Structure formats: C-alpha cells, structure tokens
Amino acid sequence: MADFQHITSFIWTVADDVLRDDFKRSKYPDVILPFTVLARIDCVLAPTKENVLKKYTELKDEIQNLDGVLKHESGYAFYNVSKYDFKRLLDDPANIHKNLIDYINGFSENVRDILDRFKIRNSIQALHEKGSLYLLIQKFASDTVNLHPDRVSSHQMGYIFEELIRKFNEQNNENPGEHFTPREVIKLMVNLMLAGDADMLAHNHIIKTVLDPACGTGGMLSVTKEHIISEINPNADIRLFGQETNDETYAVCKSDMLIKGDDRDADNIKPDSSFSRDGHPGMKFDYMICNPPYGKSWKKEEDFIKAEFERGTAGRFEAGLPRISDGQLLFLQHMLAKRKATEDGGSRIAIVMNGSPLFTGDAGSGESEIRRWVLENDWLEAIVALPGQLFYNTGISTYIWVLSNRKEERRKGKVQLIDATNCYVKMRKSLGDKRHEIADEQIREITGLFQTFEESKIVKIFDATEFGYRKITVERPLRLNFRISPERIERLSGEGAFERLSASKKKGNAGAAEVAEGRRQQDLVLSVLREMAGDEVYIDRQKFEKVLTAGFKKRGVKLDTAVKKAILSALSERDETAPACLDAKGMPEADPALRDTENVPLAESVYEYFEREVLPHVPDAWINESVTDPKDGQVGKVGYEINFNRYFYTYTPPRPLEEIEAEIKSLEVEILGMVREMME
Incomplete structure (x- = not known):
C-alpha cells in the first residue's frame, strides 16, 4: 500500500507548481479535487479498458443500451468508452483539450454526474486558456499518483481527499467550522x-x-x-x-x-x-x-x-x-x-x-x-x-x-x-x-x-x-423613597412619557402647534415641581402620590396617568429601609431590578426548595406563580441540561503557600542571574 501522506504532499505540490500565478489560491480545490477523483477512476478502469472498448465496438450498433454489458466488462458499476485515458492524452499535446472532453463524455452517466458536480468542464476550459492543461495531466498521469485500489485503499483514499480539503480550507481560511471525522x-x-x-x-x-x-x-x-x-x-x-x-x-x-x-x-x-x-x-x-x-x-x-x-x-x-x-x-x-x-x-x-x-x-x-x-x-x-x-x-x-x-x-x-x-x-x-x-x-x-x-x-x-x-422566578418587593429635589426633577427629562409630550405625530403647521403645546405642558410640569421642591423624604408611595396629586391640583394642573408614572419614577430612589410598595390589590409590588431565578431539581418540590435555599437569605421574597411551564402548567419552566463537568469534577487543592513562595524565590534568583549575564 502507498503512503497516503506522500501522495497527498505530491498532489499539494502539483497545485503550486501548475496553478500558481494563473489561478487564485481559493480556486485550487476547484481544479485539484476533480482531477484527483478522475485520476482515481482512470487508474481503476485501466486494467479492463481494452476489454470495454472491444465490447463497445462490437455491440454499439446492435444493442441500444449497453450499460449492463459494459459494467460487467469493466468490473465496476461504471465504465468509459473513449479511446483516451490519462496516458494516451499525453500522446497528442496539440489536441489535449478536445481529447480530454471526449474522454469525459465517454464515461457512464453516473461518473459524468460526479464530474459535473465538480464543474470540471469549467476547470478544463480555464486550464486550456492558461496553457496549463497538458502539464496538469502529465503530473496526474505519473506513477506517483497511481491511485489504483491495489495501491491505495478506500480508507487511504478517504484520508487523501479529507487532507486535501482540510489543507485548502486552512490555506484559504474558509469553512472554519467544517471538519472531517478521524x-x-x-x-x-x-x-x-x-x-x-x-x-x-x-x-x-x-x-x-x-x-x-x-x-x-x-x-x-x-x-x-x-x-x-x-x-x-x-x-x-x-x-x-x-x-x-x-x-x-x-x-x-x-x-x-x-x-x-x-x-x-x-x-x-x-x-x-x-x-x-x-x-x-x-x-x-x-x-x-x-x-x-x-x-x-x-x-x-x-x-x-x-x-x-x-x-x-x-x-x-x-x-x-x-x-x-x-x-x-x-x-x-x-x-x-x-x-x-x-x-x-x-x-x-x-x-x-x-x-x-x-x-x-x-x-x-x-x-x-x-x-x-x-x-x-x-x-x-x-x-x-x-x-x-x-x-x-x-x-x-x-x-x-x-x-x-x-x-x-x-x-x-x-x-x-x-x-x-x-x-x-x-x-x-x-x-x-x-x-x-x-x-x-x-x-x-x-x-x-x-x-x-x-x-x-x-x-x-x-x-x-x-x-x-x-426554573422558578423569585421576586422581592419594590422599596422606594421619594423626594422633590432639583437633582431628581432633572431626571424627568429622561423619562419616555415626559419626552413624548413634545413629540408630534402630525406634519406641517398642525405638527408644529402640537409640539409647541407639548413643550408648554412640559414647562408647566417642571414649574409646579420646582415650586413643590423641598427636603422632605417620603417612604410611603401612596402618601407621596396624594401629596403630588394635591400639589398639582392646587395649581390647576391635571396629570395623565403616563406622565404621573414618569414623575414618580424620576423622583424615586430604591431604599431598603422603606416599606414595600403595594399594588392596586394591596399586595407587594415586585422590584424588577431584584428579580432572580432558581433552578430547582425536577424531582424536588419548588416550595420546599424555596423555603430551604431562599427564604433564610431573603425573608421578604416570594415565588412568582404566574410563571408556569407551558406543557405541564406547573409553577416554573422546565429545562434540561447535561453538564459533564458537574458530574466528573475532581477537586484539586491549592499548593501549600510555602511551596509557592519557594518557587517564586527560585525564579527570582534565576532572573537575577540572567540579568547579570546580560550586563557583563
């Protein structure tokens, strides 16, 4: 058996020797791969070539479909009825392009399908125009590329193709995720x-x-x-x-x-x-x-x-x-x-x-x-x-x-x-x-x-x-304090609902008027807040909302819901000492910033896990029971993962400090010695 790496290396050098300067490197595989396949098929059919030609000549005018007969003569599920092969092509350099096409057309349909998938005719035309066709055929017709199965097994042939494709992809930095299986x-x-x-x-x-x-x-x-x-x-x-x-x-x-x-x-x-x-x-x-x-x-x-x-x-x-x-x-x-x-x-x-x-x-x-x-x-x-x-x-x-x-x-x-x-x-x-x-x-x-x-x-x-x-969702209550201070009033300009007051959905004069009215409302809101500004800090949201509503009502300004929410957001800061903000039903409102999740083993109750693993650390937390699995309807979304490291991890204790310190000192001595040598 031949050394497949030796053959691969030879074919690789053929690409550089014959195609360099005439073809971009990215085009090398378009030429080399189909000609490697063709060389393999050429070697396979060589021993029975004359028998096939003889039988074809005898019967071509008598039998319409010779496919089965010619396959039998070739000994394979394919054949070639052209008088040419790689070696005979070299006998007529002046007509090698025409003769090679004749050779390609002489193959059985299943081989032509393979060669057409390679678009080999395009490569042949390009080689002919560059004057490289004869040299390439000569290289592949050499004894070094004898790819008959008696010399190169199917396993080895697979390695040759895979190694060529790998090297082409590596050279061209193409298909980085493509790889072949050893x-x-x-x-x-x-x-x-x-x-x-x-x-x-x-x-x-x-x-x-x-x-x-x-x-x-x-x-x-x-x-x-x-x-x-x-x-x-x-x-x-x-x-x-x-x-x-x-x-x-x-x-x-x-x-x-x-x-x-x-x-x-x-x-x-x-x-x-x-x-x-x-x-x-x-x-x-x-x-x-x-x-x-x-x-x-x-x-x-x-x-x-x-x-x-x-x-x-x-x-x-x-x-x-x-x-x-x-x-x-x-x-x-x-x-x-x-x-x-x-x-x-x-x-x-x-x-x-x-x-x-x-x-x-x-x-x-x-x-x-x-x-x-x-x-x-x-x-x-x-x-x-x-x-x-x-x-x-x-x-x-x-x-x-x-x-x-x-x-x-x-x-x-x-x-x-x-x-x-x-x-x-x-x-x-x-x-x-x-x-x-x-x-x-x-x-x-x-x-x-x-x-x-x-x-x-x-x-x-x-x-x-x-x-x-x-995966359960763990909520914690929203706790805020509120203050009408200049610093917090400035934040209002960054709230979406407040900004949209001066945004127009209309065009022309109507739009301009809408923008002007929006800016007037913004100025009015800011004016009221500046009048109400003070040092008092509120930790009860409901109480602060009443103060805010009364202040605007006293000045004849009515707030819509969206702008009111924007004001509350701008004037608030999180405060762990404040009581929980309550929703319309009187229940604690969840703080999105404190929202967390826990992965509970499927065989365990989510509530028992929550009481054991979560509540001791955050007593005010609760499970968001509205987050359920769409398939079984139970609390928490079901997930699956297989983490090998978790099951096969082996703890390796750190080295003793004395050992690390001794190694550092040894390295210091070594470095000082190197410095002295450089200075001498």
Whole structure:
C-alpha cells in the first residue's frame, strides 16, 4: 500500500507548481479535487479498458443500451468508452483539450454526474486558456499518483481527499467550522452504535439500512458496512444511504462508492440539504450515524425549517428549534424522525457533536426543549466525552451521543455518561489541529465500559430526569423613597412619557402647534415641581402620590396617568429601609431590578426548595406563580441540561503557600542571574 501522506504532499505540490500565478489560491480545490477523483477512476478502469472498448465496438450498433454489458466488462458499476485515458492524452499535446472532453463524455452517466458536480468542464476550459492543461495531466498521469485500489485503499483514499480539503480550507481560511471525522472516532461510534447487536446481525440473509444525513466523503457509512461485513457477518446485506450538501464532497463520496463496486450504494448518496431537500423522504433506517457541522447557521433554510416545525408531529422538528447559528440539534431531530418503529425493530443512532447541544439554552429555549423531548421519551442511552484535539480543524471538546428507541431493559429510564477525555495517545506528527488519537485498545476499552453498564471513576449512570430542573422566578418587593429635589426633577427629562409630550405625530403647521403645546405642558410640569421642591423624604408611595396629586391640583394642573408614572419614577430612589410598595390589590409590588431565578431539581418540590435555599437569605421574597411551564402548567419552566463537568469534577487543592513562595524565590534568583549575564 502507498503512503497516503506522500501522495497527498505530491498532489499539494502539483497545485503550486501548475496553478500558481494563473489561478487564485481559493480556486485550487476547484481544479485539484476533480482531477484527483478522475485520476482515481482512470487508474481503476485501466486494467479492463481494452476489454470495454472491444465490447463497445462490437455491440454499439446492435444493442441500444449497453450499460449492463459494459459494467460487467469493466468490473465496476461504471465504465468509459473513449479511446483516451490519462496516458494516451499525453500522446497528442496539440489536441489535449478536445481529447480530454471526449474522454469525459465517454464515461457512464453516473461518473459524468460526479464530474459535473465538480464543474470540471469549467476547470478544463480555464486550464486550456492558461496553457496549463497538458502539464496538469502529465503530473496526474505519473506513477506517483497511481491511485489504483491495489495501491491505495478506500480508507487511504478517504484520508487523501479529507487532507486535501482540510489543507485548502486552512490555506484559504474558509469553512472554519467544517471538519472531517478521524477514522478512530468513526470506529468508536460504530462500535457503540452496534454494541449488543452482533447476534442479530449474524442471522442469515439479514438486511440492514444505514443513513448518514451529512455524509461528507462517506467515511462513516463505509466503516459501518466494513465493520459488519468483516467483524460480524460477511453475508450481511448492508445498504448505505447518505446525503451531502457540498457538491465536491458529495462527488468524492459517490465516486468512492462506485469504485467499491456497489452502484446501489452510490445511487443512494443524494446531493443538497437534508433539511429542505430530504433525499430519502418517508424512509426509515435501522442505523444512523452522523457528524453534523458544528456552529453552522441554518439561516438560508429558515423559512422551510420553521414551516416544518409548525407541522408538529407531522414534521421532523417537532421538539423545537435551536438558535439559528447552530443546526446540530436539527440533524439530531432529522435522524430521530427517520427511526423505525419499535415494533418493526427500532433504530440505533450515533451522532458526535460539540458541547453546545448539551447545555446551551435556558429553560424553555429550543435547545432545552429538544433535550427534554429526548430525555422524557427515554431515547438517550449514553454520552461519551471524547479527548480534545482529535479533529483536524478544531480542538474543541466533542461528545458521542448514542440513542435508541429499543433500549435494553436495564437501560430503560437511565442515561450513561462516560468520561473518555483521557483515553488518547499523542500523535508523532500533528495533522492541523489534530494532535491526539484514540488507539484501538482504547476504543475496545470505551466500548467495554458502555456494554458493561456499571459505574466507575469515569462512568456515571443517572435517571433520565436527573438532568431536568424547574426554573422558578423569585421576586422581592419594590422599596422606594421619594423626594422633590432639583437633582431628581432633572431626571424627568429622561423619562419616555415626559419626552413624548413634545413629540408630534402630525406634519406641517398642525405638527408644529402640537409640539409647541407639548413643550408648554412640559414647562408647566417642571414649574409646579420646582415650586413643590423641598427636603422632605417620603417612604410611603401612596402618601407621596396624594401629596403630588394635591400639589398639582392646587395649581390647576391635571396629570395623565403616563406622565404621573414618569414623575414618580424620576423622583424615586430604591431604599431598603422603606416599606414595600403595594399594588392596586394591596399586595407587594415586585422590584424588577431584584428579580432572580432558581433552578430547582425536577424531582424536588419548588416550595420546599424555596423555603430551604431562599427564604433564610431573603425573608421578604416570594415565588412568582404566574410563571408556569407551558406543557405541564406547573409553577416554573422546565429545562434540561447535561453538564459533564458537574458530574466528573475532581477537586484539586491549592499548593501549600510555602511551596509557592519557594518557587517564586527560585525564579527570582534565576532572573537575577540572567540579568547579570546580560550586563557583563
């Protein structure tokens, strides 16, 4: 087998050697990726090329549809009937542009679809105009880029494409949230998704379907199928389905499926968005696996997604909508909507996401409601916290969620958390942000922890409701004092209702007259207040209101309700020694500035919690019982979050002061020594 990193490096240098000066760096992938795919296909078809041409020449005038015959001759689900290949193209430099187009047109329809997704004809025309086409073909026709499966496996080919795309994105500072899933992470996800299913999968004539709704280059689908075939049942019929919105990665995925010899799987890979253009509508799947893009906005599909949400249980996003800047939980709901019914065997799901879906969003938010929907329906089996620095384009923390609607009896009502953050080995050479990898032994260890389902230092098991809470609103009374002083009178100009007195809603002379009348009223109010100014401080709002009303009435000025409220606001200050302000019903009025919230564990009474945790500290507080959960109607909004740090935090005591002091003195001596050396 060839060294995929050596091939990747060679192709990378081809981009610089051939395309520099003629193409912007941002356009390099538009040329290099399709030609890499073409080189792979060219190598694959080379051994049977003459047989295909011979059969095509014999039968083209006799049989209208030669598709099946030519696929049989090529040994793959695709073929090419042009007399050209990469090496023959080099024999006629003067006509290489025309001949290359002939070569492209000679492919079977499924390969032409792949190349058209790359817009390869545009790249060929641009290369021809720049005089670079021959040199590029020459580079890709060299033995260094021999991409035949006998030399470069599908796994290695996946790495080559992923590494090229990663480097192009990194160079152009594009798609910072896009990243590919390392193979060891995929292996772990597949192990977890299939855990406990070996006996069922070993049955004769077993047929199972696997979906990845954000399949990228197809790595997750391929590893899942290979694991079942090689580790469990070589006769299993595993049917792959995928969807990918990026044209380039879609083309890479589909070409890889074709080269593996299964045109059925290749036909099941669909382009466009899984949300607004679901490529597998109405279908249900046995297994689903996915690494959705992190922090990717769904703004472009907002109208469709919101309409789908409004459909409720008839749509795919019934639980709620996450913030528009991150669609990870939309992918989760999309997959949950495609599960088989429990009576039909149910489904298992493995999805890897960053930390945001675990805890982002307050009670009542879209994220919290989605977590609530999953947990209260008891679909979450486990979450595995992965080590950092595993992915090529990001060092953030990631988590594998395992979900099922066919839980084992011992798992019902339970959620298993596994802290695998320390299960890694350092790589000898980093790949982008990837500095760590999970060894095979560690994959087996984590899978074993999942299957054993026993608590340990890094495994915790909780009731599903353990992650729920009620967010209650705690109020405290409004306490104010009032004084008609020059300083407080000045504040009135900043009160909205008072300012609006001189604002006109009319145009022309009528508007000007309205403004003038408003300013006259403002001056009149200020004049009355200045006459009433004094040093007396009132701590009873009702008493002060009577004084204020009487003062204005005495001077023949009538106040409307809005202006009166503005005056009371301007002349007041908070005063903890004052009695509570009462509302019209004689009840204490809440102070918005002192409003607070408390998260009460779902299993506990909000009133018992309030008496124990709140009243001892603020005896005048009360629960705002008007804030209720829209689903169950009880006091407080229900929220769900899964905070790994809370469950696996280990307290590390600070170092002794003597040790810190000794270290500081040692550093001082070292610094002084360095200073002396510099002065000598």
